[in-house]
Amino acid sequence: GSYHVFKLRNRRQTCTLCGDNPTIHELQDYVQFCQASPTDKTHHIELLTNEERISVNDYKRICDEGQHHLLLDVREEVEYNICRLPQSINIHDINNDPNDICSTYPVYVVCHHGNDSQKAVKKLQELCSNWDQNIVCKDIEGGLDYWTKEIDNEFPEY
Secondary structure (H helix, E strand, O other): OOOOOOOOOOOOOOOOOOOOOOHHHHHHHHHHHHHHOOOOOOOOOOOHHHHEEEEEHHHHHHHHHHOOOEEOOOOOOHHHHOOOOOOOEEOOOOOOOOOHHHOOOOEEEOOOOHHHHHHHHHHHHHHHHOOOOOOEEEOOOOHHHHHHHOOOOOOOOO
């Protein structure tokens, strides 16, 4: 026979299942717990041009260089509470006043797989189209899924 060796991430002390103070003690219904359907079969869409998107590697460089920007996370609040990039702002509903969102800084939008963030960028482009200033608004391609795969393999996957 054969066997496979799997390297697991280190245990997170704050994990709700195996952390120092676990709050989950029995099996959970995935859809009920996450308030969303499983996304492991999500197909990637392409609504934006390459100029309207940025790779996770380029976004990491922007963060590392300390460039001023605004990062909007458009996932549902329950997903945002599972994991998030530290500098992100959760704003699931993009129908807000554009003055609250449109910034003189570049605006980057992230979600789980990069689909909802593309839709959000389109909506932001519509909302900010009447501004006198040229607003830079880009989708982070592949979302947090790509962030985990290419930047930080310790970042929680769900």
